[in-house]
Amino acid sequence: MSMTSGFRSQCIPTYRVLTEDQIKEIHSATLEVLEKIGVRILDDTGLQLLKDAGCRVKNENIIQIPNGLVEESIHSAPSCIKIYNRKGNEVMQLGGNNVYFGLGTDLIYTYDLKTGELRPSRLQDVVNAARTGDYLEEIDFVASFALAHDVQTNLMYVECFKASLENSIKPIFFTAAGQEDLSVILEMAATVAGDYDRLREKPFLIHYAEPTSPLSHSKSAVRKLFLCADKGVPINYTPALLAGATGPVTLAGAITVANAEALSGIVLHQLRAKGAPIISGFVATTMDMLTSTAVYAGPELRLTHSACTDLYHYYGLPMWGTAGASDAHCFDQQAAMEAAFSILMGILEGANLIHDVGYLGQGLIGSPATIVMGSEIIGYVKRIRRGFDISRERIGMEVIQQVGPGGNFLLTEQTRRLHRQEHWRPKFMNRDNPDMWKEKGNKTYGERVTQKAIEILESHRPEPLPDPIRGKLDEIIKKARESLAEIKFVV
Amino acid sequence: MPLFEDLIENVIQGDEATVKELIHQALKNNVPAKEILHDGLIKAMNIVGEKFKKCEFYVPDVLWAAQAMKAGIEMIRPFFQKSEVAPLAKVIIGTVEGDIHEIGKNLVAMMVEANGFDVIDLGVDVPPEKFVGSVKAHGAKICMMSALLTTTMPTMKKIIEALKQAGLEGKVKTMVGGAPVTKQFAIEIGADGYSPDAPGAVDLAKKWMAG
Numbered sequence: 047m048s049m050t051s052g053f054r055s056q057c058i059p060t061y062r063v064l065t066e067d068q069i070k071e072i073h074s075a076t077l078e079v080l081e082k083i084g085v086r087i088l089d090d091t092g093l094q095l096l097k098d099a100g101c102r103v104k105n106e107n108i109i110q111i112p113n114g115l116v117e118e119s120i121h122s123a124p125s126c127i128k129i130y131n132r133k134g135n136e137v138m139q140l141g142g143n144n145v146y147f148g149l150g151t152d153l154i155y156t157y158d159l160k161t162g163e164l165r166p167s168r169l170q171d172v173v174n175a176a177r178t179g180d181y182l183e184e185i186d187f188v189a190s191f192a193l194a195h196d197v198q199t200n201l202m203y204v205e206c207f208k209a210s211l212e213n214s215i216k217p218i219f220f221t222a223a224g225q226e227d228l229s230v231i232l233e234m235a236a237t238v239a240g241d242y243d244r245l246r247e248k249p250f251l252i253h254y255a256e257p258t259s260p261l262s263h264s265k266s267a268v269r270k271l272f273l274c275a276d277k278g279v280p281i282n283y284t285p286a287l288l289a290g291a292t293g294p295v296t297l298a299g300a301i302t303v304a305n306a307e308a309l310s311g312i313v314l315h316q317l318r319a320k321g322a323p324i325i326s327g328f329v330a331t332t333m334d335m336l337t338s339t340a341v342y343a344g345p346e347l348r349l350t351h352s353a354c355t356d357l358y359h360y361y362g363l364p365m366w367g368t369a370g371a372s373d374a375h376c377f378d379q380q381a382a383m384e385a386a387f388s389i390l391m392g393i394l395e396g397a398n399l400i401h402d403v404g405y406l407g408q409g410l411i412g413s414p415a416t417i418v419m420g421s422e423i424i425g426y427v428k429r430i431r432r433g434f435d436i437s438r439e440r441i442g443m444e445v446i447q448q449v450g451p452g453g454n455f456l457l458t459e460q461t462r463r464l465h466r467q468e469h470w471r472p473k474f475m476n477r478d479n480p481d482m483w484k485e486k487g488n489k490t491y492g493e494r495v496t497q498k499a500i501e502i503l504e505s506h507r508p509e510p511l512p513d514p515i516r517g518k519l520d521e522i523i524k525k526a527r528e529s530l531a532e533i534k535f536v537v
Numbered sequence: 538m539p540l541f542e543d544l545i546e547n548v549i550q551g552d553e554a555t556v557k558e559l560i561h562q563a564l565k566n567n568v569p570a571k572e573i574l575h576d577g578l579i580k581a582m583n584i585v586g587e588k589f590k591k592c593e594f595y596v597p598d599v600l601w602a603a604q605a606m607k608a609g610i611e612m613i614r615p616f617f618q619k620s621e622v623a624p625l626a627k628v629i630i631g632t633v634e635g636d637i638h639e640i641g642k643n644l645v646a647m648m649v650e651a652n653g654f655d656v657i658d659l660g661v662d663v664p665p666e667k668f669v670g671s672v673k674a675h676g677a678k679i680c681m682m683s684a685l686l687t688t689t690m691p692t693m694k695k696i697i698e699a700l701k702q703a704g705l706e707g708k709v710k711t712m713v714g715g716a717p718v719t720k721q722f723a724i725e726i727g728a729d730g731y732s733p734d735a736p737g738a739v740d741l742a743k744k745w746m747a748g
Contacts, residue, residue: 454640457604462551462597471595481720481733 055437059430060143061394063352069360072301072353077113079306084110085261087314089268095317116309119316125362127280127323129187130248132215132238133509138186140280140325140364143396145431147370147389147424148187149179150402151206151221151254153412156192157376159499164375164411167192171412172206174503175404176213178414181506184424187252189219189401191412200227200530201523207231208519211238213508218251219282219401224535225269228253230526232277237518238511246278252325252399254282257307259292265536268314275319282325282399283311284366288340289350291333297346301353304328312363325399327354327365342371342408343384348391355395367397370420371405377415377492381406385416386423393427414503415496422474422495429470440464474498540568541576544609548581549588551601553608560612570616574653578609582651589736596644596735603651610653624655626746629671629709630681631659633692638685641715641735645681648735649742654679665692665699672700672709679742684715693718694726710745714738 064072084104087093093107102110126141138146156167159174175191190206197205203222210218211234222228231253232245239245255270257263263271267283274281285307287293289300308328315324330350332341341347351367358365369392374380385403392400402409403424404417434440445460455461474494476483483489489497511519540563547555563573585602588594594602610625617624628649632642639661650656657675659667672680680700682693693713700709712730713723723731730745732738 454643456597456640456644457600462601465595465597479716479733481731482737485733 055440056433056435058433059394060396061352061391062356063349063395064356066360069356072298072305072357073360075302076305076309077116079261079302080111080116080310081113082110083261083306084108085257085263085306085310087263087268089263089265091272092263092268092314095314099313099317111310111313115313119313120309120361120363122316122320123312123324123326123363124321125364127325127364129217129252129280130250131217132211132250132511134239134248134250136248137217138399140398141362142398143359144398145393145396145400145428146186146398147392147400147403147420148185148216148219149175149189149191149417150368150371150405150409151189151191151219152193153191153405153410154193154195155407155411157406157411157413157416159414159496159503162376164407166195167412168196169194169205169209172209173213174414175412175417176210177506177508178417178499178502180214180216180508181502182418182421184421184428185216185403185417187217187219187399187401188214189254190221191404191417198527198531200533200535201526203227204230204234204523204526204530207234208523211235211519212511212516215509219254219399220251221254222270224266224533225273226533226535227526227530228270228273230522230530232273232279234519234522235279237522238515242277249278249280249323252280252282254284254401256283257285257311259285259287259307260303261307261310263307263310263314269536271311271315272318275315275322275324278319278322280323280325281315282366283315284308284325284327284329285311286329286331286340288333289330289346290335293330297330297350297353300330301328301350301357304330304350305354305357325364325366326361327358327367327397329368330354339373339408341373342368342402342405343373343388348388351397352391352395355397359396364398367392367400368402369393369397369400370403370416370423371409372416373406373408375407375411377406377413377419377496381413381416382419382491385420389420389423390427390430393424393431415492415499418474418495418499418502419491422472425470426472434468541572541580544573544577545581545584548578548602548605548609549585551598551605553605556605556609557612560609564612570613573613574610578606579653582606582653586652586736586739599651600644600647603647606651607647610650625653626679626742627655627657627675627677628679628681628742629657629659629668629675629677630683631663631668632661632683632685633689633696634662634664635692636684636686636689637661638683638715641685642681642683645683645714645732645735645738648739649681652739652743654742665696668696669699669703669705672705673703677709679710679712679745681712681714681738683713684718687717690715690717690722693728697727712738712741 129138131137156171171192179185179188236242236245287304293300293303331347369388370385372381372384403420710729713728
């Protein structure tokens with residue numbers, strides 16, 4: 047195979063589920079839903095904006111969006127979004143097949159590292175998640191992970207954001223109750239960046255808000271969407287639909303409806319601020335028909351997730367995703383199995399912003415040890431994804447000849463030079479021989495990873511915020527304690 | 538002393554040519570071979586061992602260092618006879634009869650050698666009488682046997698028995714290893730020691746020689 051034949055020597059495994067024809071079929075069904083059935087907009091400003099753009103009101107708040115407007119919005123939204131860390135260094139380019147992993151938000155329980163007890167989450171759990179995420183190189187962004195029950199209710203999200211900010215330099219994926227606390231959070235972020243212009247220029251945070259399935263945009267969601275659009279802060283506006291409950295039971299129907307919710311979000315966002323950064327996509331999972339719970343790690347979710355990735359690659363829009371999460375209530379074999387399957391598929395399909403690493407209990411339970419395990423699975427799968435080079439140089443005929451039959455390759459210069467590149471090495475997985483394993487205390491993978499998670503929390507000290515900024519943040523929080531105290535967040 | 542720092546660094550990096558050059562210069566400047574061995578080469582290999590234990594160095598890195606070390610030892614070997622340096626303890630090593638797997642045995646041989654032992658490698662498919670003969674001929678302190686096949690493991694027992702019959706019990710320590718070999722098996726066949734891996738074999742050999 048000569049150099050001139052166009053032979054590409056790097057093989058990279060990828061995976062997709064939809065053909066181009068199938069993508070177009072789903073896309074056109076989505077457009078049909080938006081144009082003929084419409085979406086419900088519960089916010090007046092949003093409703094007016096759509097009316098002004100030529101959408102038809104079907105009855106009071108159901109609005110039908112013409113195809114052209116949807117296509118225009120897909121076109122005007124940026125196809126690549128650069129995300130920075132707290133110090134202003136570019137760390138993520140959300141777009142194409144780039145895959146980044148991070149934590150999720152709002153877990154009400156924590157699977158305690160030391161006691162194995164399932165208990166309500168506290169602010170310290172947010173701190174712990176940020177530190178764990180900050181330490182692990184495979185984790186690209188952090189999030190609150192836990193929802194702090196031990197702080198003033200209206201300040202939950204503000205306090206969580208501050209804890210993330212103080213305990214990691216990585217980008218922060220965050221939620222808020224409403225536009226009021228979101229404003230406070232953005233003020234904190236602008237303070238860290240310098241001002242709102244610098245925050246817009248080098249955003250180190252992504253807000254996560256969502257439409258409500260089926261086909262509804264709440265007041266609160268639209269207001270958060272608009273606030274981010276106005277400030278040029280990247281927003282992740284993505285529905286989570288339950289097939290058979292809040293969406294059609296068929297995967298094709300669920301995908302179509304969820305996609306209509308996501309695309310109508312893009313329309314609203316781009317009408318408000320053309321070219322503003324938005325990360326889209328959707329999760330369409332199943333409701334378990336025996337327990338009525340929302341499944342976080344079922345095979346159907348992986349299929350719809352892959353379909354979503356194919357669709358948004360086709361649109362040329364950055365898409366969100368989920369992986370490394372489990373339906374198990376403790377850090378066990380099920381947790382490992384579901385984390386591994388989902389991370390494998392997430393990486394091979396090339397979803398951009400994959401959150402939820404370390405989630406247990408169907409989005410209710412956080413576990414730092416599960417984050418550590420997830421990080422190792424990510425490293426493992428990224429090695430698969432990297433593929434291998436089959437150039438003449440890498441085949442290395444001279445070396446094969448030089449060693450010859452019966453020789454050994456261990457001492458070749460090639461082995462020494464390339465073993466680290468060619469061979470990935472786990473950090474926590476067992477590769478010892480049986481006696482060595484016994485000597486080290488017969489530990490299971492779960493025990494080793496839990497020990498590592500404890501060590502990280504005991505020893506890792508993230509780079510602190512500069513003192514003057516800490517002072518300013520304290521001022522903002524102090525004011526917010528009063529301003530947010532009596533607020534009743536709209537739904 | 539910068540010479541030793543330089544020597545240590547180059548052994549660690551596995552830069553054989555520079556190691557040779559540095560030792561050449563040192564000998565020319567009448568640096569005692571004993572110091573080159575202990576303050577340079579052996580110190581370097583101890584650092585390499587530490588790095589390996591901390592997972593900073595992998596097997597190929599250790600082997601390159603070991604090769605540089607070996608080249609260095611060869612240069613100062615003539616001084617051993619002049620009794621300036623105590624002779625290195627001799628180790629016999631081989632893959633037992635019926636087995637031609639040698640990568641593990643080679644690894645152990647190189648690492649043991651790199652830690653200041655004089656290793657006589659008998660190769661593969663080595664019959665018991667050859668082990669016995671070599672131990673006798675060289676006055677070896679340690680006899681290391683390797684097997685990868687479960688079918689050849691019993692040969693290790695034969696070798697240990699043959700060494701006893703030859704009256705070498707107490708004079709030579711026996712060590713067994715190889716993927717299917719376990720501590721339990723080592724005890725059963727009456728071996729003096731066992732190691733699951735090459736660094737363990739080095740540690741055990743050092744312990745025996747110190748004790």
